[in-house]
Amino acid sequence: MQNVALVLSSGGARGLAHIGAIEELEAEGYHITSIAGCSMGALIGGVYAAGKLEEFREWMKTIDRKKMLELTDFSLSLNHFVKGTRIIEAIMEFVPDVLIEELPIPYCAVATDWKAGREVVFREGSLFEAIRASISLPVFYEPVRRDGMILIDGGVTNPIPLNRVARHEGDILVGIDVSGHDYAAQWEEKEALVERRKRSTSLSQQILNRLRPDNIEFNHYTMLSRVSSLMIRQNSILMAKLMKPDVLVDIQMARYGSFDYDKSEKLIAIGSQKTKQSLSKIS
Numbered sequence: 001m002q003n004v005a006l007v008l009s010s011g012g013a014r015g016l017a018h019i020g021a022i023e024e025l026e027a028e029g030y031h032i033t034s035i036a037g038c039s040m041g042a043l044i045g046g047v048y049a050a051g052k053l054e055e056f057r058e059w060m061k062t063i064d065r066k067k068m069l070e071l072t073d074f075s076l077s078l079n080h081f082v083k084g085t086r087i088i089e090a091i092m093e094f095v096p097d098v099l100i101e102e103l104p105i106p107y108c109a110v111a112t113d114w115k116a117g118r119e120v121v122f123r124e125g126s127l128f129e130a131i132r133a134s135i136s137l138p139v140f141y142e143p144v145r146r147d148g149m150i151l152i153d154g155g156v157t158n159p160i161p162l163n164r165v166a167r168h169e170g171d172i173l174v175g176i177d178v179s180g181h182d183y184a185a186q187w188e189e190k191e192a193l194v195e196r197r198k199r200s201t202s203l204s205q206q207i208l209n210r211l212r213p214d215n216i217e218f219n220h221y222t223m224l225s226r227v228s229s230l231m232i233r234q235n236s237i238l239m240a241k242l243m244k245p246d247v248l249v250d251i252q253m254a255r256y257g258s259f260d261y262d263k264s265e266k267l268i269a270i271g272s273q274k275t276k277q278s279l280s281k282i283s
Contacts, residue, residue, distance in 0.1 A: 008041025010155030011178035012258025015040025020271025110154035
């Protein structure tokens with residue numbers, strides 16, 4: 001049985017593919033002996049380290065758009081839209097908080113100190129405080145204040161922390177990277193959608209076509225979102241070149257985005273399929 005030091009990247013809802021990756025590794029006979037994660041990777045990795053991955057997967061099956069709205073505790077703050085407390089409390093109902101140093105396997109989560117502009121690595125203390133800090137997507141989630149720091153999403157500084165996972169003699173380094181998008185395919189899909197709308201014979205769609213600007217998909221939000229995603233993606237590529245993992249499962253998606261939490265089973269299946277393909281190349 002081959003031991004694995006596993007690293008899970010940031011990626012929002014796309015990070016649900018990490019569940020499929022873990023399940024495939026175990027199905028192929030690999031033994032995960034340590035784990036490090038960033039953002040959604042920190043959440044999935046922490047739940048796995050606590051022995052509650054199956055419960056988490058079953059809970060995710062219950063998440064639809066209505067449930068997502070119920071778990072969103074909106075805020076009127078100037079620096080974030082969502083407090084982020086409600087989602088953590090919901091998960092803690094079936095994954096009790098524990099001290100990281102008491103987990104059965106070494107685990108760490110990566111966050112970013114907004115004040116100092118540096119990476120922060122959690123190797124001890126509250127598991128859920130570490131996860132909550134690591135998933136604090138800038139502007140969206142409320143930052144975590146701890147020891148004089150203002151902690152935001154770890155993806156800002158280290159989206160796939162291959163250099164932070166605990167290593168043991170003889171293990172192999174495996175990274176699962178969902179930080180990237182298939183940008184070309186995404187653009188082609190959007191262009192095809194615009195063309196279908198233009199050709200529609202529906203009266204309501206024709207009225208919408210007249211009211212909708214041609215470049216509505218290219219706006220301030222999509223511009224900033226794409227720039228942020230590209231920077232995170234480049235950081236993950238550079239980290240992989242630096243650390244040279246034995247296996248890097250690079251999962252780029254065109255159809256699914258950062259907030260598609262209601263599509264968990266499809267995302268898990270993608271993670272399983274892509275991991276199986278990558279593992280077949282080294283067997």
